[in-house]
């Protein structure tokens with residue numbers, strides 16, 4: 516059966532069905548709609564004011580690649596300028612190749628790139644890596660004179676985080692997790708996630724139709740992370756209820772915590788001055804724990820922290836471009852190659 520006409524331009528043949536709406540679109544109309552939706556997220560949420568110098572957290576992965584590309588397209592309309600900031604966590608066999616992709620992107624798009632790091636010590640646990648990378652990204656952004664930081668988290672990432680926080684009973688993080696970003700409390704730069712309402716499938720499709728060059732390998736430590744369980748659960752939920760991802764993202768915005776469950780008001784870290792709900796912020800507590808050889812206790816995990824890391828070798832589906840249950844949405848998959856991210860969708 517021939518593909519239907521594009522429901523937007525009514526000229527070209529449709530190349531895909533949008534996963535949420537089911538609308539059949541050609542590649543050009545899909546990309547235009549995707550960019551318009553990101554523009555709407557930024558403008559309606561007042562995320563990036565005109566004149567902002569925006570540091571894009573560039574990991575080389577599909578999300579930050581798509582984010583940088585879309586913001587570069589929108590920059591003249593938004594009146595913002597962009598800087599790519601990549602953190603080198605020193606993850607052997609992974610980050611070097613990812614950084615090579617970021618360097619190619621910076622050269623192709625003629626965007627300034629700063630590589631900040633190496634974190635070196637944070638190699639064996641995603642919690643360490645995430646917390647210290649967040650700090651390094653803030654430092655890198657300040658170095659280049661940025662006024663705002665953006666990251667490529669998409670709707671699936673956010674829904675996974677909400678699920679993880681529920682599963683851990685982490686009321687503090689649930690309370691902080693809603694919204695499209697943070698306004699820059701405690702002297703930190705304002706941070707936002709312009710792709711937070713975009714589904715992972717559409718991010719991959721956008722990268723495909725715009726022919727973006729990105730690094731699609733999973734971090735070597737990803738199979739150990741608790742996030743993989745949340746991801747698997749989310750896929751099951753999404754197969755039964757396609758709106759589950761966005762419903763979870765929005766639920767985090769609407770949650771109201773009982774007064775007794777609310778985290779204490781944040782103060783300043785006694786060591787670095789960053790926002791902290793205890794004497795030390797999470798990054799300083801982690802470094803302190805590492806120095807004392809007691810990393811888990813330093814972040815208040817102790818026994819509970821064992822949940823953080825799954826048994827080695829436990830196979831879970833990977834990140835980003837994984838097979839998703841549900842209806843096929845690409846009418847003419849250009850690739851059946853299982854090593855291609857699109858082929859695996």
Ligand SMILES: Nc1ncnc2c1ncn2[C@@H]1O[C@H](COP(=O)(O)OP(=O)(O)OP(=O)(O)O)[C@@H](O)[C@H]1O
Pocket residue numbers: 571572573574575576577578579580600601602603604648652665666667668672834835
């Ligand atoms: N090493 C890094 N340097 C700079 N920013 C990073 C780095 N790692 C992650 N980020 C930012 O945090 C976001 C979410 O991190 P995550 O771990 O999901 O990234 P990823 O899976 O490596 O790549 P991506 O999310 O870009 O596909 C990224 O989209 C990016 O904006």
